[in-house]
Amino acid sequence: MIRFYTLFVFIFCFIVSPVEAKSVYQTPKGFVNEVFSGNPPKPKTLWLTKRYMPTIKKILSHSYRKKRIRYWRGNNKSVWILEEIGKEKPITLGIVIEKQQIIQLTVLVYREKRGDEVRHRFFTKQFDNAKLKKDLHLDRYIDGISGATLSVQALQKLARVALYLDSQTNE
Amino acid sequence: MNKMELKQVRSGKRLVKHWHRNLGMFILIVVSLLAITGIALNHSDDLHLNKKFVKWNWVFNLYGLKTPKNILTFSLDGNWVYKVGSTLYLNDFEIQHTGGQLVAATKLSNLYIIVLQNDILLINYDGELIDQLSDTTDYLQDIQAAGINQSKLVIKTANQIIESDDEFLEWELSKSQNIIWLSSQNAPAYVLAQIDRNFRGSGLSYERIILDLHGGRVFGKAAVYFWDLCAIGLLMMCLSGAWMWIKPKKNTRQKTINQQLLN
Numbered sequence: 071m072i073r074f075y076t077l078f079v080f081i082f083c084f085i086v087s088p089v090e091a092k093s094v095y096q097t098p099k100g101f102v103n104e105v106f107s108g109n110p111p112k113p114k115t116l117w118l119t120k121r122y123m124p125t126i127k128k129i130l131s132h133s134y135r136k137k138r139i140r141y142w143r144g145n146n147k148s149v150w151i152l153e154e155i156g157k158e159k160p161i162t163l164g165i166v167i168e169k170q171q172i173i174q175l176t177v178l179v180y181r182e183k184r185g186d187e188v189r190h191r192f193f194t195k196q197f198d199n200a201k202l203k204k205d206l207h208l209d210r211y212i213d214g215i216s217g218a219t220l221s222v223q224a225l226q227k228l229a230r231v232a233l234y235l236d237s238q239t240n241e
Numbered sequence: 242m243n244k245m246e247l248k249q250v251r252s253g254k255r256l257v258k259h260w261h262r263n264l265g266m267f268i269l270i271v272v273s274l275l276a277i278t279g280i281a282l283n284h285s286d287d288l289h290l291n292k293k294f295v296k297w298n299w300v301f302n303l304y305g306l307k308t309p310k311n312i313l314t315f316s317l318d319g320n321w322v323y324k325v326g327s328t329l330y331l332n333d334f335e336i337q338h339t340g341g342q343l344v345a346a347t348k349l350s351n352l353y354i355i356v357l358q359n360d361i362l363l364i365n366y367d368g369e370l371i372d373q374l375s376d377t378t379d380y381l382q383d384i385q386a387a388g389i390n391q392s393k394l395v396i397k398t399a400n401q402i403i404e405s406d407d408e409f410l411e412w413e414l415s416k417s418q419n420i421i422w423l424s425s426q427n428a429p430a431y432v433l434a435q436i437d438r439n440f441r442g443s444g445l446s447y448e449r450i451i452l453d454l455h456g457g458r459v460f461g462k463a464a465v466y467f468w469d470l471c472a473i474g475l476l477m478m479c480l481s482g483a484w485m486w487i488k489p490k491k492n493t494r495q496k497t498i499n500q501q502l503l504n
Contacts, residue, residue: 113410137365138372140410 093180095189098151101164101178102142111144116239129206129230130154139235147173148240150232156182156221163225165232170240172200172229185218188225197225202233254488261481264474271457271471278455282448290448300450301441303459308440314428315346317353321432322346325439329355333435334368345387345423347394350407354394356387356423361396363409374409388422395420 102110116139118126126134135153142149147168153160159181166174175197177189187193193215201209208230214222285291301307315322320332324343329336331353341358348354352371353364359382361374374381386397394405395415404415428436453459457468 115408115410136370136372138363140372 093186094178095180096164096176096178098162098164098178101151101176102149105147105149105164105166105174106142106144111142113140113142114239115140116235122235122238125206125234126231129234130227134231135160141235141239143239148236150235151178152228152232154224154228156185156218156224158182161188161221161224161228163228163232165229167232167236170201170233170237172197172233174198175225175229177225180221182221185215185221187215187218188221193222194225197229200229200233202230202237206230206234208233254485257481257484261478261485264478264481268471268474268478271468272475275455278451281451282455285448285451288447290451291446293447295445295447295450300445304445306441306445308437312436313343313425314432314436315343315423316426316428317346317348320353321428321435322353322355323428323432323436324357325436328439329357329362330435330439331364331368332432333439336362336364336368337370344384345425347387347389347423349389349392349394350409354387354409356384356394356396358384361394361409372409386422388420390415390417390420397422 096104102113116122118134118137118139123133140151147166150165150167151162152165153162155161160179161177161181162179164174164176164178165172175194177186177194180186180189193213196210196212197208203209208226212222212226281288281290295301312323312325317331321330322343323330324339327338327340329339329343336355339357339360339362341360344356344358346353346355351366353366355362355364361381361384363371363374365371381396381398383399384396385399388395388397390404393407394409395417396403396405396412402415402420403412404417405412450459457464460467
């Protein structure tokens with residue numbers, strides 16, 4: 071009987087214990103260092119002025135949370151650290167763009183309770199070589215993951231924002 | 242039924258009657274409270290109890306809604322920055338929900354700089370977020386203090402003292418001896434009132450208080466068990482009342498038979 075109660079208490083504690091959902095897979099600084107092989111250029115800033123805001127709003131369906139975005143440009147590549155809310159909390163992405171196409175998309179921080187399958191390479195490799203069409207959509211279809219629909223959408227939106235901002239800053 | 246059995250039945254009835262009366266007196270107040278609050282809750286919508294809010298301090302104190310005394314406040318050109326719970330405020334304006342304690346706030350490069358334990362927020366004068374120097378970077382962990390050195394932001398972490406560039410993009414070790422460390426200021430009464438208001442939200446609705454009175458929760462956890470005891474008492478009263486209601490009829494009939502037998 072004591073064993074039964076111990077098991078019950080253990081299961082109860084397990085069920086009610088708060089879930090620490092935030093997972094840092096790689097720090098933005100670490101990501102930038104990796105992309106530029108430990109020798110990153112000085113970061114640049116892009117102020118989201120009225121010039122960019124309407125397009126970003128069109129892609130995200132809302133304004134971007136911050137007014138200033140940091141990015142790094144060097145070796146014909148640009149690196150963007152962007153955030154977008156999946157369901158409730160922001161997902162931080164690192165996106166590398168070269169010749170106006172994505173060469174790497176990595177989930178750096180995932181804060182939602184569910185849907186972190188989007189961080190796996192089997193999913194993010196779908197973005198490799200993706201380009202932005204004139205209608206501001208990706209030139210390919212990205213297969214979703216059941217149970218992570220909103221996270222998948224957030225990643226697609228940020229990929230489009232990064233490609234758009236790269237095209238605007240690479241003129 | 243002989244005399245002995247008859248005596249036993251009578252004494253049993255007296256005992257139940259005695260307990261019934263005492264129990265009734267014991268749970269009188271609680272049952273009355275349950276009845277009154279029950280009626281009020283039944284008509285909660287009609288009485289708009291969920292839209293009327295209590296403003297009495299002693300009720301807030303009873304609920305443990307006493308504003309903490311150690312809330313740090315920083316004045317930025319007459320605008321006040323403070324953090325209540327997980328929410329950061331600029332005056333009455335909610336900037337955002339964020340973790341970690343508020344360490345310092347200052348004005349630099351036409352921006353408000355708000356330094357939290359693991360994060361630094363750059364806010365414009367309208368309270369809009371310009372940038373958030375993420376808590377996932379290596380150097381902005383466990384911030385203990387913030388200061389100014391020749392118009393540059395200085396951060397003291399557990400391991401080092403670092404200094405930002407003008408755009409808050411890059412950080413380097415600070416060797417300066419002339420750092421002016423930022424400290425909180427005492428807020429005036431109207432700001433303390435704002436903090437109180439933001440801490441308590443809209444306040445407590447009458448419906449919530451009546452509901453808690455109904456469940457006994459307003460008097461603490463022990464009262465909930467006392468309420469349970471009273472509910473059991475009420476149940477016992479129902480049973481004893483029913484028993485006493487049924488028993489006299491039987492007794493009267495039995496009494497007649499017994500009388501005949503005795504005669």
